[in-house]
Amino acid sequence: MHSDGVDYGALVWSDDLVLGIEEIDTQHQEWIALVQAYERAVRDGGSAEEVRRALAAAVAYTESHFADEQRVMGEAGYPFLDDHIEQHQLAWERVHAFDGKGGEEDLRENLADFLPQWLMLHINTADRQFARWLRGDDETPCAAAAVEGRVFGNIPV
Numbered sequence: 001m002h003s004d005g006v007d008y009g010a011l012v013w014s015d016d017l018v019l020g021i022e023e024i025d026t027q028h029q030e031w032i033a034l035v036q037a038y039e040r041a042v043r044d045g046g047s048a049e050e051v052r053r054a055l056a057a058a059v060a061y062t063e064s065h066f067a068d069e070q071r072v073m074g075e076a077g078y079p080f081l082d083d084h085i086e087q088h089q090l091a092w093e094r095v096h097a098f099d100g101k102g103g104e105e106d107l108r109e110n111l112a113d114f115l116p117q118w119l120m121l122h123i124n125t126a127d128r129q130f131a132r133w134l135r136g137d138d139e140t141p142c143a144a145a146a147v148e149g150r151v152f153g154n155i156p157v
Ligand SMILES: [Fe+2]
Pocket: 069, 084, 088, 122, 126, 127
């Protein structure tokens, strides 16, 4: 379990995660599948090579997904894009802190804990805030949503 004791739920795709933006929803499904594969490789005691390969695939997809999502937001003129990019960057830095090329198993296990939880939280808060804004029904005070999206232990993402 997580050091902060907060559980944002198992990493499972469901209709609850649908934002109504087709390109992003499709990518979120693929992203979740890749992170699940990584999580499974760690949990099921996959070989170091299997774990490394699954992590590399998840990390590569994370990078291209962040870029695509930021492009969609930029094209839409999303006013909170800078804040969203910052959230992506903080997660990205944390992922790379674990993505050492050495075989540091405990770090990979730690990441297998962090990444699925961060992903569920991020989709359900920051990404959903964008979807609401895009639909024009963002009644949620953005500051409140942003603060909610940043709660992850003491990690400001
Ligand atoms: Fe995002």
